[in-house]
Amino acid sequence: MIIKKKHIPFLEVPLVEHCNLNCDCCNSHANYVKNSIYEYEKFKEDVSIISEMVHYSIVTFLGGEPLLCDNINEYINYARQKKLADVYRVLTNGILLEQMDDEFFDVVDVIEVSHYPEDKKDSAEYNRFLELKARKHHFRYYVKM
Numbered sequence: 110m111i112i113k114k115k116h117i118p119f120l121e122v123p124l125v126e127h128c129n130l131n132c133d134c135c136n137s138h139a140n141y142v143k144n145s146i147y148e149y150e151k152f153k154e155d156v157s158i159i160s161e162m163v164h165y166s167i168v169t170f171l172g173g174e175p176l177l178c179d180n181i182n183e184y185i186n187y188a189r190q191k192k193l194a195d196v197y198r199v200l201t202n203g204i205l206l207e208q209m210d211d212e213f214f215d216v217v218d219v220i221e222v223s224h225y226p227e228d229k230k231d232s233a234e235y236n237r238f239l240e241l242k243a244r245k246h247h248f249r250y251y252v253k254m
Contacts, residue, residue: 112162120165120194123147124178129204130227139173146178153187160191167219168194176205185216203235203252204228214246222252 125146128139168188175181176199185197196218203222220239224232232252239250 114162114164116164116166118166120168122152122168122170122184122188123172124170124175124181124184125173127177128172128174128202129177130174130202130225132225132227137173142173145173147184149180149183152184156188156191156193160188160193164192165194167196167198169198169200171200174202174205175199176201176209182210182212182216189216202228203230206235207238211246214242214248217248220248220250222250224252224254 123137125144126137126139126142127144128135128137128142130139132139170178170181170184172178178184181199185199188194189197197216198219198221199217200221200223202225206220206222222232222235222239224230224235232254235252239252242248243250
């Protein structure tokens with residue numbers, strides 16, 4: 110029997126609950142959480158089940174700060190392998206972007222940087238960096254103040 114997959118526009122995947130900033134206004138309370146990671150094996154198990162029943166337009170990997178997840182590329186690649194969505198997006202504060210390897214920029218479709226006052230860089234610096242990376246790796250990006 111063929112089961113038709115349900116279409117849902119968005120899925121948010123909190124890879125980590127902790128953050129590298131300490132914002133007083135954090136709506137996810139990441140500044141109060143100790144290191145907490147969505148274990149990769151559990152993620153794979155969950156995605157394997159979900160991907161049989163549901164297809165998403167966009168999957169957003171977030172946190173806390175998702176770039177604190179050392180193997181974020183593996184998470185995105187696995188979701189992509191299971192055809193979980195059409196678009197794979199990362200919502201980040203941007204601080205760790207310059208430390209990310211080329212594979213990260215190859216596997217992601219959209220990077221959205223939410224710029225916070227606690228970050229000493231200005232949004233123009235993120236725009237310059239991401240513009241160069243996007244030309245090479247073909248992803249879209251947004252920097253929000």
